[in-house]
Amino acid sequence: MMSSSLEEVWRSESGGSIKPRTLKRALYFSFRMVSYLGVDWAGGCWAVVKTGNETLVTTEPSILNVWHEHGQDDDVRSILVDIPIGLPEDGVRACDEEASERLKSQGNTVFSIPRKAIVETEQYGDAREMNGGSLGSQSWWLFPRIREVDVFLQEYEDALTKMYESHPEICFRRFVHDIEYAKDTVAGREERLEVLRTDSDLHKEVEAVVDQRKDRVEWHERISKGRLDDVLDAAVLALTAKRIELGRRSESNEYPALPEEDDPGEDEKLGISPEILYPRAL
Structure with missing residues (x-):
């Protein structure tokens, strides 16, 4: 059928x-022959997980490499990335505020991204002053990756039609409401790995990577023991795209996304609204 x-x-x-x-x-x-990609920054490289027609766990040094090596393939319908896509000219993003509210005690896993001028500032002191005297270190270190993806999507229109933003913890809690442990713990890792069982091939591939590297990692491995949570994050994004059968951007391509209540605004350069996609309930 x-x-x-x-x-x-x-x-x-x-x-x-x-x-x-x-x-x-x-x-x-x-x-x-349909596949979906999940992508997450793993502190030195992008963790890439593919599910569907082919199952794959790998890394790439840049978002451009992600696109050239995987994203532009004909079988890849869409790409979910854990990175802000679409920056406000003023204020904060409504999708970040709603995501933080939904995660409650884990709301600090959502970085509140300031306006574009601050993200594009090269000096921390200047950026902090522009942001009212406060700017977290995690947000600051994420700025180069945000700029990388932003510039890439401005230059590659075809990539913009396939690439969307999501947030792994929002996705995990949509699949399973009672996520209990932090993702950087052994129990949290096992808890999130269990969510992937709905896709047997994906679960098998990711579990193999986790089992191989959870105790000992060779010096040449790009995904260290401490970055296995990023692999799980990329995997749940791929699973989310597959679950909602996410295709290219178009008016007829409907999908669940935050914000649900507030005006999302628009990034004028990209011509899209900042939004965080999530899976439909089981």
């Missing part, structure tokens, strides 16, 4: 003029 959501995507992308026989063939191959 063909997926109705996939059929809607093909009809919308073809202007509704695709012939029934062609549609069936397209849906058949799409169903068998």
Whole structure:
């Protein structure tokens, strides 16, 4: 039985003029050859997890490499990244505020991203002064990665149609409401790994990486023992994209996202609204 959501995507992308026989063939191959990427910064490289037609756990040195080596492939329908996409000219992002409220005690895992001028400032002292005299170190060290993705998406329009923002902890808690332990603990790692069991191939691949590196990591391994939580984060983003069958940006491509209540605003350079995608409930 063909997926109705996939059929809607093909009809919308073809202007509704695709012939029934062609549609069936397209849906058949799409169903068998569709993949999704989850991407998370792992302190020196980007952790990349792929699920769907192919299951893969790897790393790339830049977001440009992520795109050239994986994202631009025809089988990849969409990419979810744990990095802010879309910066405000003034104020803060509504999606960050709603995400922090939903996570309650874990709300500090959501960085409140200031306006674009502050993110683009090169000196910490200047950025802190512009931000009212306060700027956390984690936010400051994230700024180069935000700028990297922002500039990349300004230059690669095709990538902008595939790449969206999400937040791993929002996704984990949407799949399983009672996440109990912090992600940097053994119990938290096992708890989050269990969430991936809904995708057996993905779970097997990620579990193998975790088991291989949780006790001892060779010096040449790019994903260290301390960055295994980033692999799990990238994995739940890939699983989320797969769950909601996320495709390219278009008016007909509906998906659950924050903010749900407030005006998300718009990034004028990218022409999109800042938003954090999350999976539908089971």
